[in-house]
Amino acid sequence: MRYVTHFFSVALVAVLAAFTFTTDNPASVTVQGNLVDTLCYGDAVNMDMPQAAYNDDHMVPGPDGEMMEIPNCATACANMGIPVGVNEGDAPGGQTYILVTPANQLADYMDQEVRVEGTRVFDGGIKPNTIEVKEDGEWKEVEIQLMM
Amino acid sequence: MRSPTARVPLPTLLLALLTVVAIGCQREAPEETGSPSDQPVDYAPEDTLVVTGTLLDATCHAEMETQGGDPSTCEGDYVIHGYPVGLRDDDRDTVWMLVAVPQSLVDYLTTHVRVSGVVRSRGVLVPQQIDVRDGDDWAAVL
Numbered sequence: 001m002r003y004v005t006h007f008f009s010v011a012l013v014a015v016l017a018a019f020t021f022t023t024d025n026p027a028s029v030t031v032q033g034n035l036v037d038t039l040c041y042g043d044a045v046n047m048d049m050p051q052a053a054y055n056d057d058h059m060v061p062g063p064d065g066e067m068m069e070i071p072n073c074a075t076a077c078a079n080m081g082i083p084v085g086v087n088e089g090d091a092p093g094g095q096t097y098i099l100v101t102p103a104n105q106l107a108d109y110m111d112q113e114v115r116v117e118g119t120r121v122f123d124g125g126i127k128p129n130t131i132e133v134k135e136d137g138e139w140k141e142v143e144i145q146l147m148m
Numbered sequence: 149m150r151s152p153t154a155r156v157p158l159p160t161l162l163l164a165l166l167t168v169v170a171i172g173c174q175r176e177a178p179e180e181t182g183s184p185s186d187q188p189v190d191y192a193p194e195d196t197l198v199v200t201g202t203l204l205d206a207t208c209h210a211e212m213e214t215q216g217g218d219p220s221t222c223e224g225d226y227v228i229h230g231y232p233v234g235l236r237d238d239d240r241d242t243v244w245m246l247v248a249v250p251q252s253l254v255d256y257l258t259t260h261v262r263v264s265g266v267v268r269s270r271g272v273l274v275p276q277q278i279d280v281r282d283g284d285d286w287a288a289v290l
Contacts (some may be wrong), residue, residue, distance in 0.1 A: 038247040042274040046194055046266050081249040083232045085272070096269040098245040100207050102230030121210040122234060123271025124245040147207075147229060 027120040031086050031097060035106060035114050035133075037074035038085040038098060050092030056111035078107035086116055086126070100127040105144045109133050114142075190240070195267045199237050199244065203256050206234030206245060224257045235263055235273065244273040252290065253278070262286050 036054060044053035052059040058073035070076075078084050084106045088094035090113075099106065100121050109131075118128035128146075132139040191197060208222035227233055227250045235244040246253070247268060256278070265275040279286035 038268065038272070039274065042247055042266065042268040042272075045268065046274075081230050081251060083245070083247055083250070085247075096272055098232050098247070098272055100210075100232055100245075104230060121206060122243040122245065124269060124273075125206060125210075125232065125234075125271070127207070127210070147226060147231070 028118075029120055029126060030115065030117045031088050031126060032113070032115045033086045033088040033090070033094060035074075035110050035112050036085050036087045036096065037077040037082060037110065038096060039077060039082045040073060041085070041087065041092075041096070045093070054087070054092045054111075074110035075107050078103045078110055080104075084110070086114060096124075098125045099131070100125045101131075101144055101146060106131070106142070109142060115139055187241070189242075189270060191267050193267050193269055197265060197267060197273070199235060199263045199265070199273065200239070200260070201235045201237045201244075201263070202258060202260055203246075203253055204234045204236055204243070205231070205257060206243060207231045209234060209236075209243070222257075224254050227251065227254050227257060233257070235261070242271060245271055247272065247274040248278075248290065256280060256289060261289075 034054065037058075040053035040058050040060070041050065044050050044058070049059070052067070053073070056072055056074045058070045059067045060070055060073075062068035081103050083098045084101075084103045085096045085098050087096050097116075099116065113134040115132045115134075116126055116128050117130045118126045121127045128144070131142045131144060133142055134140075204219070205222045205224045205227045207226040208224075209219045211217070212219040212222060230250055233246045233248060233250050233253045235246055236242075237244060244263075246263070246265075259280055262279040263273065263275050264277045264279075265273045268274050275290060277288055278290035279288050281287075
């Protein structure tokens, strides 16, 4: 009986130790949403027109006050280095996370559905470990060169 | 008659106790500075704020703070390569991620600034103007 009790005690310690070392990092996240240009999209949200800059082509107020289309605006902004973000969910208005990576590396994927797995950086950023885009119904990993 | 606990070897009991204490400490420990906070905030998306604070290389600072390094050694290498700039808020226990072209702010890293901007989401600020100190006044740099 003494050995049985001893065995269960050791087993309890092993389970508790395993639990300790496998507790999830609270800062690890996986976010799915649309890749957006955070500057234009932010402005559009502030004008209560989030849809105007949710896609690659943006609608902006022209000189005469009429809305005009800027084709491939999100791609151009990312190429200029304006931070790229993920608008969580499948519609405008979700939480926006800044992707902590050079924006120009994601320029070719703007306005695509993405799945980002990474680590939260402060409150508003995600340092990505993997970024996947959905192509033909399949997730395909984007190759990005990170300094980290 | 001996109690059941008396049959457990003392070293095993001590080890179990230490493990439980370690778990408790881990769960109660505050998150690293570079990690997100779940604390309530005093702003909402679309709010216009004026924030004073210090511009920093967000990526480097997050790494240093979570790994126990010295953030003062961050020299802006990430920002030069296009990684986002952060703003450590003087009044809130947070670092904002700024929606701005990172390289345009390289010269102002570690500088105390005043940023007028609009909140995009929790922790994300779109600057409309950034001022730096010029004597007793503020001078706009963005």
